Structure formats: structure tokens, C-alpha cells
Amino acid sequence: MSDELQIDLFGFTPEIPEPLPINNRTSKDGSVHFIYEERLKKSIRCRKKKFEEIYELKLPGYMQSDEFFPVREMAAQWTHLAFKRKTAETKAKCSELLSRIWAATNQILSDLNLPGIRSVRLPPIRPIGKHHNLEKVFQAVNETYFHGELNARITWSGRAGGLSFHTIRKDPFTGEEVNLISISRGYDFENCPLYAVAGVVYHECLHIVIPPEVKNGRRIVHGKNFRTCERRYIYYEEWMKWHKEVLPKNVRKLLNDEK
Template identity: 30%
Template sequence: MVAKQDSEYDKVIDLKNIKGLTVFLSSRMRKSWHVKISRLSGHRTLTIPSYLENAPDEIKAALIDWALLPISNRRKESSLVRKSKANLEHRIQTYIKELNIPLRSTSVKPEVLEKRTMGCKFDLRSIFESINNKYFDGSLRALLRWGSRSSLTSYQSSRVAADGTGFHLITIAGVYNHPDVPQFAIEAVMYHEMLHIAVPPYRKNGRHVIHGPEFKRCERMFEHYEQWRDWEKRSLRTLARKMRRVPEFSS
């Protein structure tokens, strides 16, 4: 992560006579921030997006106050700490939303991705369109790609093309690109990632919720959900090990 210490926040820290806190700016962070505490010294390091360098003093103060809140197991947090944390985060997030910060740009070329959706057995574009029409009334749009060979993680992300156009990118784990993968499994993992577009993450009580109650309810609407989960537990890692042992498999 590209980060530098920020003198603007140092001024606020000095004015408040705060000890044991350093603020760093990160050029890679977009809409989040975090604090780390040294176990040895107790010194806190707050890392924030670089565009917050010139934020209003009240936002700087809110970030600093947030970084100084007691950190403990969430169940042990007092109601006062939780309320203070939620209020500070709401203030900061509201300011960030007003800035309308663009998503990180990417070197991914849509026209190139569309030529590479065909795997050894399944075409991601065909699977996507089938699921889109069946479960989402054809309303979703996304670019698709296979993950690295034998990779186990599928994910959905938001990107910005070179021309400034935003788009969703679904990456299907490379382990699914194998002749032994059943149709219901590739459809299920595609449905899961598409659901992240239809039911996006949100923040609640200062936490980033990805698989909330609504997401889980909708996920179980997929007709082969239980069959897919059972197959994943029994076969996914075994298949990944098999792919690592064999350099190539024929299509």
C-alpha cells in the first residue's frame, strides 16, 4: 500500500495535545479507513484515503476521535462507545458520499474479456445470461472472467474502464473451469456472484455487511442451492488439488 504520513492531521493532533497517534494517507484506499494498535507500545496508526488530506477540520477531528475510541471485543463494547462510533462513522461516510469519489480505474479491457469467457466446458456468458433471465428478469449487467487455474475464490467487484465507464466484474474461480464440474455448480456460483450486484453490501452499526439476511434469503431461492453447497464441501478442494497435479487437461 502506498502511504505517507500527513502533516495536516499532525496539526490537529498537536492542537488536541494527543499522544501516541500517527495518521497516514493511502493512495489505494477509496471509501474505507482503519486503525492499527501496536501491542508493545500501544501507539495507534490511522490510515485514511489520500483524498481526505484536505478534509474540513470537523472531518479530521471525527477521524481522529474514531481512531482513539476504545477497541475491544464487540460484545464487550459499552453502548456509549458503540453510539459514539456509529455517529462518527456516519459523519465521515456522509462527507465521503458528498465527494462522489470514483471507483478505482482498471486496466481491464471489456472487449478483451468478452472474447475469453469460454472455458473447457462452460461459457461464462451463456451461464450468466441464463441465470439473469431466470432469476433477475434480465436486469443485471456485468463483465465476466475466469480466475487463475485451480483458484478457489469467486468474487464480484466494481471497476472503472479507461473511458470512465463503471461496470461490474464477476470472476469465477478457476477450479470451476474443469470437465468434472457439474452444470448446477457453475450455475450456483454464478448466481451467488450475481446476487452481490442485486443485493449489494451495506454498513450497519459501523460494520460492512456482505451476506446479510436478505442476501441469504435470496441465495436459498436458487433451485440447486443445497446440492451446490454439498458438492463444494465434498469436491471443490479435491478438484483443485487434482488440477495442481496435472499441468493441463484436455477440452
């Protein structure tokens, strides 16, 4: 997943992207070999093999997955730069690349909910919006559809895009795992009926009870069972209509206001 605007969460685009055979052992041009180390969390190390134009780059283990392809390519560029003569220009380029590498990494880590990848930080939890209080919506959905048994923190998303998501984070204070639901601010509009907010909250709650399946090495987030359960939401049709017709406009407004 990239940082671009994502309005669709519910399968209006094909669920499974074209399978791209991505090689995660070397960079695209073959000049940098990747080695993965589980103990690396937020660092990368490189060395040059003696007498050869081959570089070895150690990356954190989680960077093996396809989503990190662009990050690996940037890291490969960084490796080449790191062995160039240290001029002010190469130094500036190196640090610019590094900051892009870690910004992209943080983004991917927070967008994905891969097993074994747990972001340490929790974002600020801000459930009270201009028009809707997510905490109340969550309580109602939890009571109605999940016997009040779900544990989650819910917040309006800090980003302007249309993305709502569920992730598992570690509470930095207690060390416990926390379900975090983040809802697009495109739902915090006067034109957004309660059934639509409740719809997206219900969808994210379902992710807590229906974890992604892995089939043929692919992660399926919205599988058949998920879709069936999703339709149990009493205002499913109305919410979907709103989601398709109104949400994109609201999100566009948010993005324009940001400029």
C-alpha cells in the same frame, strides 16, 4: 481478506470475524503516526518530526480500514528504513518493501468492494473456459432470475485459488462503472456440473442486486436477506454439496499444477 486460499464464500465459516480493535492512527509500536489523505491514490510520503523519534506517514485515505492493517505495518517499517543511511542494503530493502506494500494493496483493493474504492484497471475478460462458457451461464442466470436486467462482465479468475467474487470497476475507456464477476477456475472442470457453475454465478449476481449492509461499522456481505434469496436457486442444495465436496479438491489440483 488475505491472499491465502479461500474456498468458502458462502458462510461455512463464521460470517463475522472476531472484532479486533485496530488502531489506525499509529503503527503497532507507536513510532509512526499515520495521516490519511484522500488525494493520495498510489503513493505514501513520510517525514520525521524534528528532534523527536516520531515519524509522520501520509497514506491514501482508503488505507484507514482494518483490512489494511498489515499494509500500514509494512509502510511503518519502510518509514524507519527511509531515514536510515542510504546503503545498498537499505535501498534494496526499501524497494522490496515498497513492492510488497503495493502488491498487497492491489490485492486488498481487488478483494474488497468498499464504496469509494474503485480499481482503475479491468483484468482480461476470459469467459470461455475448458469446460464451461461463463457468458452463456450468466445469460441463462440473468434471464431466469433477474429478468435479463443485470449488466456485468464475467470472467474466469486469473488466480488459482478458490475465490469467486464480484467487484465494481471503472471501464478505463468509457469511465463507466462495470460489474465484474470473477469465477474460480475450480469450477472449470469436467467434474463440474452446469448447476454448480450456475450456482456460483447466481451467487455473484446476487451481490449486484444486494449490496453489502453496514451494521455497527461492519460490512455484512452475506446478510439474512442475501441468504434467503440465495436459496431461491433451484439447485441450491446440489450446488452446495458440490461446492463443499468437490470444489476444494479441484482447487488443490489447480494449486499443485501451478507448482
